[in-house]
Amino acid sequence: MRPDARPDEAAATARRASRYATISTESRIMQAVWNGQVIAESEDVVSVEGNAYFPRSALREEVLVPSAHTSVCPWKGTARYLSLDVGGKRNENAAWYYDAPKPAAAEIRDRVAFWKGVQVKP
Template sequence: MPKALWNGAVIADSDDTVVVEGNHYFPRDAVDPAVLRPSSTTTVCPWKGTASYHSIVVDGKENRDAAWFYPEPKSAAAEIADRIAFWKGVEVR
């Protein structure tokens, strides 16, 4: 079962991830909401749409913009709706 870990904590855990471009997208309800902080950062992918970000906070340490999601993915990326992926040192195993 894939797990996302950062700063010694499991921040997501699910056997229902979708892998796109090598990234595991976890169902939103599989991610610990207590570690997510809203961010104003956005980026645009030509085929997935506009991504929004969360920073991750564990034990007082922040990993800025380390989680991203597509609030309204384009139809080509519909499978990642309501899912969150990670980077910036978040280990998925």
């Protein structure tokens, strides 16, 4: 959405996003595992488009490495990435988060999701 969009355009964007996204929560303990190590663990996980978003507080901060990489989702906003450094191995841009998600994605504020070989499982 354009930065100069009118409020009615913002509402229309949010409605379109809700057609494409399924947002749900998990009530069981979920883990994110990479290189044999648990990276995150929580029972407060939000699932969006098949991706499990863990609360930032559930992550092992000592294995996270900030990245300059970003990407843009039309309904969630700008994603920022983190690399993982576990057991002497690096997994570049294996986690992402939206520090200022658009209103349609407010549920994932302060949450992090994984990919690139990170297993998310109960």
